[in-house]
């Protein structure tokens with residue numbers, strides 16, 4: 001169980017107050033796949049960091065259920081690898097001391113195979129392209145077998161072919177292991193291709209909530225997928241651009 005109630009987050013930037021999140025109330029059922037979409041600066045990363053417990057909220061409450069804190073895997077917007085460790089050691093960093101060396105190596109290599117990098121386990125981060133580094137970061141989250149998987153625009157740096165392959169792989173992992181996934185993206189098509197529920201964010205608020213009862217794999221050109229994409233895009237495009245960063249404002253009614 002993962003529930004947010006009345007979550008707000010304010011920052012002081014250059015003497016004035018910025019509202020990164022305001023009055024966010026959400027429920028992420030166990031095993032659900034939620035995508036969060038909205039323009040730059042709308043609060044997506046802040047929401048994810050609060051879900052990860054990496055950032056305190058200014059107000060509101062988070063409920064995580066009775067079983068204590070779940071195993072959480074996070075993929076940040078940038079790869080954030082440790083340049084002095086090879087790829088396998090980067091992937092295994094969160095498992096140190098929990099497994100024997102042999103078991104750990106096996107788990108890491110399996111995770112690297114999932115992202116297509118099994119041949120690079122001995123490479124150093126400086127020898128990777130940006131997209132490869134990001135795939136290592138995804139393997140580092142998957143290797144933990146997380147119950148809650150939080151991803152912040154994980155595929156934004158990938159070429160279209162690799163992105164599509166990784167999207168399919170992520171859906172397959174979700175179907176196999178059923179972690180609760182919260183996936184942030186600024187790409188409406190990606191949000192609609194992946195999510196069971198799509199949250200639309202604008203200026204620190206969740207302004208739309210779409211349940212997508214479509215089977216996987218989804219076809220981006222199928223009429224239904226395309227219709228959802230166009231509606232969400234139209235609503236978010238119509239939302240007024242904040243004159244100051246994230247001043248709370250009202251949205252126009254969604255188009256029919």
Ligand SMILES: Nc1ncnc2c1ncn2[C@@H]1O[C@H](COP(=O)(O)OP(=O)(O)OP(=O)(O)O)[C@@H](O)[C@H]1O
Nearest residue numbers: 011013018020039040041042043044045046245246
């Ligand atoms: N540590 C911080 N200190 C001050 N302000 C912050 C901080 N983190 C975020 N903000 C502000 O909060 C707002 C939301 O930022 P956030 O990073 O959550 O946006 P985002 O939706 O992830 O954007 P992007 O798509 O560009 O990554 C922005 O106005 C930003 O300036």
Ligand SMILES: [Mg+2]
Nearest residue numbers: 044045077152
């Ligand atoms: Mg962000």
